[in-house]
Amino acid sequence: MTSFDLTGKLALVTGSRRGIGHAIARAYLIAGARVVLNCPDADRLEPAAAELRTLSAPGNVLTSAFDVTDEAAVEAAVAELTAEHGCPDILVNNAGIQIRGPLTEIPVADWRKVVDVDLTSAFIVGRTVARGMVARGSGKIINVCSVQNHLVRPTTAPYAAAKSGLGGLTRSMCAEWARSGVQVNGLAPGYLDTDLNASLVGDAEFSAWITSRTPAGRWGEVEDVTGPAVWLASAASDFVNGQVVYVDGGLTAVI
Structure with a gap:
């Protein structure tokens, strides 16, 4: 079981x-890693960091505030982090947003915003961090995808397109970096009870449909994703590469 230990990893x-991102960071911290929390606003990061610091030594929880869609900001932040703490051993591209609307009506600006945050950011952050991983000869990158890599529903076209693209990007990263000791995989959560899905959880008809069509018979929780996330970040998955792992209670197996 020591192959799942993340002690000494950043x-x-x-x-x-x-x-999801906060839950994964918490799980990595518990597994022994040092974690770097991220969002664009430094002030909003501090309460999240303070919570995690109660679980470990304060020096094991770091913060780095930057906009994942801003190439210059990403490069500066990764350079600063690497100079102070070394190149990350693990990168989770989790940042994402959802803007719903009919395809005939959704503004192009909203389409571009979703694609920038949900797909292009993984390209920008992923390749910036991967340069150090490739040079070192090791690293783990996990791209948080979605069941909408495989399934779609009306009004979610920008999100579904971006997440489907993220699955393709995951395979492309594997193809280019696997020989350098870097494993790149995707995690595809099913319908989880999160802020992003609050409107769906509150829709009694839709919620009943989800629970009836999911073999597990329930909505997922963020904690359901943390075990697979630790596995994909650890030595236990060293020969797993270019895969998208669905964590959906069986939804995509039967629908």
Whole structure:
């Protein structure tokens, strides 16, 4: 079981102030890693960091505030982090947003915003961190995808397109960096009870449909993603590469 131990590893998790990213950061901390929390606003990061510092030595929880869609900001932040603490051993590209609307009506600006945050940011942050991983000869990158890599529903076209693209980017990263000792995989959560899905959780009809079509018979929780996230960040998954792992209670297996 020591192959799942993350002691001594440094993990950068984007979009980790709350939700899935925060839960993954917490799990990495418990598994022994030092974690770097990220969101664009430094002040909003501090409460999240303070919570995690109660679980470990304060020096094991770091923060790095930058906009994941801003190439210059990403490069500056990663350079600063690397200079002070070394290149991250683990990167989780988790930052994401959702803007719903009919395809015939959704503004192009909203489409571009979703694609920038949900897909292009993983390209920008991923390749910036990967340069150090490739030079070192090791690293783990986990791209947080979605069941909408595989399934879609009306009004979610920008999100579905971006997440489907993220699955393709995951495979492309694997193809280019695997020989350098870097494993790149995707985690695809199903319908989780998060802030991003608050409107869906509150929709009784939709919620009943989800629970009836999911073999597990319930909405997922952010904690359901943390075990697979630790596995993909650890030595236990060293021969797993270019895969998208669905954590969906069986939804994509039967629908």
